[in-house]
Amino acid sequence: MNSILISAVSSNQGKTILSTALLYYFKNSVRPFKIGPDYIDPQFHEIVCNTKSINLDTFIMNKPQVKWLFNKYSNKEVSILEGVMGFYDGMDKGCSAYDVGKLLNTPTVLLLDASGSYITISAVLKGLKTYKEDNTIKAVVLNKVSSKMHFELIKKQIEQDFQGENEIKVLGWIKKDLQSLRDTHLGLDLKDAKKEVLENISKEVLENIDLETLKEISLYKKEAITNYPFEEIKKINKKATVVYDENFSFLYHDNLETLKELFDEVEIISSTKDEKISSNSDFVFIPGGYVETKEAYERVKTSQNFKASLIEHANKNKHIYAECAGLLYLSNSVDDKEMAKILKVSFSLDSKRVRLGYYHSQSGLKGHAFHYTKPLDTSLGCDILSKKINSKGEVGAWKKKNVYGTYLHTMFRNNINILKDYFGI
Incomplete structure (x- = not known):
């Protein structure tokens, strides 16, 4: 199989554009991955190649667990991992x-990014x-090249500076001012993307990228992992409901x-289609997303059957677990927007960020918050x-x-083991 990680010196360098192109090129045989807790890029990945993208997060999970997860979902001929921020960003949390x-x-x-530079690019590289000699940097693609x-x-310059054991392959270049992006409103919003786009x-x-050399350097042998590095999951004779739709898509x-x-x-039900929770459901999970924006709240207001079934579920003292937007939906209100109460x-809703980054909870959970x-x-x-x-x-x-x-x-x-109380187990 093949496995490749796409990274850069910072955000907004074109990682998603290159990842998108490669995912589309390998679309019939690729599994996408996203490093870190991001929910947006994985949705882009799925739209491009019609395969679920998997988050690999070495802060929320430990190293053996992330290795197991990668092994489990690397079930295609090609695995493409999109990095987070710059290559070394997140080292302080162990998740770069x-x-x-x-x-x-x-x-x-x-x-x-090669715009306005040439020799200095090699110095940056x-x-x-x-910076860390045990890194896995094997190749480079140059973005925003003028000619x-x-x-x-x-x-x-790169070939002169990186030879022998230190060789770095120069796979090619992406020209600046891509016509395909000028002709569309795509940017990083792929929800409306058509196949031809x-x-x-x-x-x-x-x-102008040497895909054959990329395939050569990305040859990968999967590690055989026999141990399950988590608490054993014992199936229970209960029914769960997952709410998954335009409002609650951070799953x-x-x-x-x-x-x-x-x-x-x-x-799996959709609140925005006003679907009801089954009366025999024991547990409801509402993921994050958006309910506080104008567009999202219009969908909230028209989902009265869903709302009624959720309130009925709560009144029967059944279990509900909700993250972020799900939390907001369970509340009385967000400003003047009435929720499920x-x-x-x-x-x-504040104009400034209240939280961003990794957090620990007193109950023992580790995770990410952004709101x-x-x-x-x-x-x-x-x-x-x-x-901390x-x-x-x-x-x-x-x-x-x-x-x-x-x-x-x-x-x-x-x-x-921590979530058992919330699942009613």
Whole structure:
């Protein structure tokens, strides 16, 4: 099989554009992965190649668990991993592209912005290559190149500076001002992308890239993993409901698979289609997403049957677990937007970020939070989210009987023992 990690020196360097082109090129035989807790890029990946993208996060999970996860889902001929931020960003949390690449021994292709430079590109590359000698950097693609002559200047310098054991392959270049992007509103929003648009982008991005050499450097032998590095999942004779739609779309695919392994039956319903929770459901999971924006709230207002069934579920003292937007939906309101009024808390939408990054909860969960809303009253909160274990933090979760809502996004497979109370097991 083949496995390749796409990274860069920072965000907004074109990782998603290159990843998109490669995913489309290998679309019939590729599994996409995203390093870190991101929910948006995996949705792009799935749209491009019609295969679920898997998050690899070495903060939320430990190293053996991430290796197991990668092994489980690397079930296609090609695995493409999209990095997070810059190559080394996240090292302080143990979850950078460098960390995951080293852990999985996956070759890395760096995408470097060549605009307004040529020799300095090689100096930047040397810094990246030598900062940590055990990195997996094997090749480079140059982005925003003005001409073939510009590319040849940079290529010559890199080949001169990186020889022998330190050789770095120069796979090719992407020209600046791509016509396919000028002609569409695509940018990083692939939800409206048509097949011909993706095909045009793929062709233009890969036009000057040596794909045969890329395949050669990305040859990969899967590691045989026999140990299951998690608490054993014992199936229970209960039914779970997962809400998954335009409003609640921040769903880690492995969380869904874990619930399918845990519960005897799992139904997936859409609140935005106003579908009801089955009366025989024992547990409801509402993922994150958006309910506070104008567009999302219009869908909330027209989902009255769903809302009624959720309230009925709560009134029967059945279990509900909700993350972020799910938490907001369970609340009384967000500003003047009325919600389900199951949890006795209200929120306001701020213009400034309230949380961003990895957090620990007092209950023992590790996860990620990113939101602009804040509670009007924290007195009824039940859990504290903090940047470090046992450090000062702020309320980030609320509970009422068997209903639990939290700002924290986490992964279920390695937290089954903690989540059992919320699942009613």
